[in-house]
Amino acid sequence: MNSNSLKISNENLKRRLNAERRFKFYGVIAISLALIFVLILFTNIISKGYSAFYRTLIEIKIEFNDKVQPEMFKQMSDTEINKLDLYSFSKKNIYSNFPDIEKKSDKKKIIKLFSIEFEEEIKTYINKNKNNLGNTINLYISASDDIDQIHKGNYSRDIPEERRRVSNFQLSIYDELVGQNKVKFEFNLPFFSRGDSREAELAGLGGSLIGSFFTMIIVLLLSFPFGLFGAIYLEEFSKRNRFTDFIEININNLAAVPSIVFGLLGLGILLNTFELPRSTALVGGITLSLMTLPTIIIATRASLRSVPPSIREGALAVGASKVQTVMHHVVPLALPGSITGTIIGIARALGETAPLLLIGMVAFIVDVPSSPLDPSTSLPVQAYLWNDSAERAYEEKTSAAIIILLSFLILFNLIAVFIRRKFETKW
């Protein structure tokens, strides 16, 4: 070979190299575009939603009097205190924080600066501190959603007064309070523990979090064992014939069925025929299981198939029965893949909205469900509901619900990747 023959390039080679370069370029473009969109999506949601994770509190002073004395609380139990009617006492005390305001209509406006549940918050404070109450106490109570939005800067003050939900008078009071350093932010714990509410400052994700949790538990309990054993049977034991071919085709089709169809199925069969309780995590879970099942079966079958036949032969050759071979050797090796598929299926079910709308999990539910048989919503449905609400304060909550949802999805997928990396056997 001529010593230069490796250096001289010819036309053909040049063209091939150019094609290669172009191909790489297209790939980079495609990936960058995808990344940019993801980035835009995330920045948008996070910038809109992060403010829902803290809330505004306003400090007020409460003075006890002859009728409502600190001593009397000492003997009372929590429930007794909660049953007391302290409404007018609380209201009067709030008024007396603003001694200059005398007009009745103005006083009403003052009350509107605070959350509608000011009485409950005062009671909660009393309950917590009932053994060391002075004659006057200073405590922080929640601001109303409008003040909350203004304090967070989500709500422009430049809008003309008649179109603004907060009047100029209320704004001046608010500014005064800020000037006195009586307004502060705090981590919004109630957002995670409370159910939905018509009052934006009270509405929380708790109900839908628990609802989603129950739903996913049902999905997991139903679809994982059925999916796993269905896949094992189909892949390892069933004889190939027309019937199993038919099942196989149907499972693959099932995976491609639009999710709303499963909702119709849930509505028609679970609610109307079997009369299971409407709007519950139980029905939602069963419906979503139908959707998750094919995903799990397909993933499990794929990982069963990737277990090399030599392992099966090794076990059979020492006299293991078919079931022993499958259960002792094949399934343990396929399990990581199956679990990965399950997690991804569950993640998809977690984000699913449409079927749940059909089975009534879209109702306005205030109580946090305590069992899968209680009416509930789920995370994405809650986001959908809030997105429909008129008040400005629901906007950040919608985004916050989506942030939480996305975090769970990312977490699930990370766990799936981790399991695959960590436990999958390489051949």
Place this chain on the structure above:
Amino acid sequence: MENKVKVCVENLNVHYGEKQALFDVCMDINQNEITALIGPSGCGKSTFLRCLNRMNDVIDICKVEGSIKIDGQNIYDKDIQVEKLRERVGMVFQKPNPFPKSIFENVAYGPRIHGLAKDKTELEEIVHTSLKKAAIFDEVKDRLDETGTSLSGGQQQRLCIARAISVNPDVILMDEPCSALDPIATAKIEALMEDLKKEYTIIIVTHSMQQAARVSKKTGFFHLGNLIEVNDTETIFSTPANDKTLDYVTGRFG
């Protein structure tokens, strides 16, 4: 002096679907001997071997006709339990296929499912003797809980041999056990077979004439699904009755 006949194959015909892979094979295999099976690729050696422990049962399209008697008992009789049969007829595959479990588990699996050990110490005893018989004990005795797949190819193959003998079979089938191994590992396994034949009947498929000549007492030559000739190894390699055999062993085809 001839050894007693252990396996007696009569009129064995095997089909894979439409395709016939073995034609009327008849062969006697003696106890405590090594019998080698040679022949060009695709001639049905593996198929024949897999009939002896009914591994072909798992292939749906495979149909086996004829009779194979081990100690006079036809293994294709209806009331034969294949699990019991495979306990008595062990197999070592061409490619080492240890379970992706610990070395100990690899060997302990067979005895455990057949209930051969009453307790843990007995099980350990079986595992240790099997590993010793397979001449791998010294290499792995300090790492019995490492996975079997982390061993070298030759060690894996010997581990598979230990696994095969752990259930104390009568017959061991070996399908090209040395094809993936270097000469040193091959020599180890050949020495091992020499040792094992005192207790077991060994049937080995091999592509290496030298190996067949070195280890086996008898050799069978397969061609296109027919057993052309089976005889003492020396005869096969020096004065075979059939011209095809002569051509094959002298390297003129195959």
